[in-house]
Amino acid sequence: MSDTSTTGQYNVDVKGHAKAKEVFVQGLRNQHAVEMQAIATIEKQLGRYDNYADLHARMQQDLTNSRTQAARLEKLLSHHGTSASGTKETVTSVVGTVAGMVHITADDQVIKDVLAATGYKHYEIASYNALLAMAKAIGDTDCPPVLQESVAEEQAMAEWLQTHTPEIAAAYLHRYVNDA
């Protein structure tokens, strides 16, 4: 870690490098694909949460947030003179990273969905933080405030899931025992 200062900042000098900017812009596209996958996943799952009002409301909020986050990334990409198009292959490759967390329908699907969503949120927090570090490294001052907004939303959702997973698991057990 010889390139790390005591403050934890990486002393990289890639400001204005075209190749570094390319990597960052591709990272924005990848993140856009991650958000699109989140939107598709939540849209598919929402109907399962009719008996879990709080979860349904928070997932609905996450769906709205994900759409906003995707729109923010589209704006940042156009600011860099490009677009989110051509992300079809990216969706497969990027989401493959987190696909291991997506479970096939089962009795305890609601619990599995919540665990998968927790993993997905933490992936997003990590990937937004990587984008923030790259933006700073290349000297981009426009993207960080926008990316920070999304990180804050991802963190709020991750915290909500962490706080409420125990009661969702207990509620599932209650329903399972009483509906059987």
Ligand SMILES: [Fe+2]
């Ligand atoms: Fe997101």
